Amino acid sequence: MPFDLSDKLVIGLSSRALFDLESENALYEKQGVTAYSDYQRAHEDQVLSPGTAFPLVKALLGLNELVSGKQFVEVVLMSRNTADTGMRVFNSIEHYQLPITRAAFSGGEPIVSYLQPFKVDLFLSKSQDDVQSAVNAGLAAATLYAPPTANAARQEQIRIAFDGDAVLFSPESEFIYKEKGLDAFYAHEQAHRFDSMREGPFAKLLILLAKLQKQFPAERCPVRIAIVTARASPAHARVVHTLRAWGVTVDEAFFLGGVTKHEVLAAFGAHIFFDDQDVHLASAAPLVPSAKVPYRQA
Incomplete structure (x- = not known):
């Protein structure tokens, strides 16, 4: 067979x-x-x-x-x-x-x-x-990226951390921020806060991991998932509504609003962190295994 x-x-x-x-x-x-x-x-x-x-x-x-x-x-x-x-x-x-x-x-x-x-x-x-x-x-x-010089990974669980825009979600909102600035980004996200974002390159992986988690009792689940994003309130709402539409509940979510990510990732104890921007990955990589997700090319 x-x-x-x-x-x-x-x-x-x-x-x-x-x-x-x-x-x-x-x-x-x-x-x-x-x-x-x-x-x-x-x-x-x-x-x-x-x-x-x-x-x-x-x-x-x-x-x-x-x-x-x-x-x-x-x-x-x-x-x-x-x-x-x-x-x-x-x-x-x-x-x-x-x-x-x-x-x-x-x-x-x-x-x-x-x-x-x-x-x-x-x-x-x-x-x-x-x-x-x-x-x-x-x-x-x-x-x-190169292996971290420190070992922050938690041994009792597999811990996977994702950036949001251009990783789990499509880069549409990120492009608005880059082209028109932060105020335009927040206005767009507030106007579309109940609209699900389109899937990014890692959306299917997140959904698959969420299904895998359901194979285990919640209190003893060996896999823990976090979103670590530069978004902040009020742009957090669209993330929550999108995850609800996908039937996914992440274990931890960090809306950092410009605060650097590496210390949060070290505290989380990530086995790997996925992001699309070198500025975040360069500071995270010495602490946790890190990987860059490139934009899809036509």
Whole structure:
């Protein structure tokens, strides 16, 4: 019987998202594929250090151990490597005892074509080009920043934080702010406070996570979700009405109105934070794993 991915949260991630391969990638960029391949074969048994997405992936895979006979999460390695040069990655996966068994090695070709066949709900990578292609194809994808220098993640729960506009919601309102200023933004949001915003690139992921949460008793739910947005009252109302229309209740919401996000994210203990703006991500990334969501291009 074929293995069904359609009823699972499927995370696709590059080898550089899961493990620290920055020096190896620098070798590839400076000396080419032959030098990179030779190095990877020569160091095939050398275990790689965890990368930015490692804590999140390990925690999500742990959900499968909570209910006997129930698999909630599937992780698929999506790499531009060949299977030959990818051996070091799989050896490291085995070392850390991660239950990752499926992979797509594209041999240098763009990986985006293989995301749909694997039913990927979220793609994480260090490659801006691959992430942009995935977002353009209508998938939730983000480019990871370097691993944080501190470890703020809460160990008792998986904690995921989202920005609002251009991440969970469409960038329409954000464009009004950028083009016409703050007063025009507030006037627009007040006039449309009961109108649901259109879905952004991560809306379907949020809805899927909310459904996953309902598999567990509320008082013992292993997944906690927060919205951390620069919006403030009265622009908060449209966020609440939109989430109601989607049938989603987030656990925590922070309407910061220009207050910096990084301290709130550290206090929340996020395993990952998704935002569309470098100004927020640059200060958050040293404290919590962070990833940039690019705008969809026509």
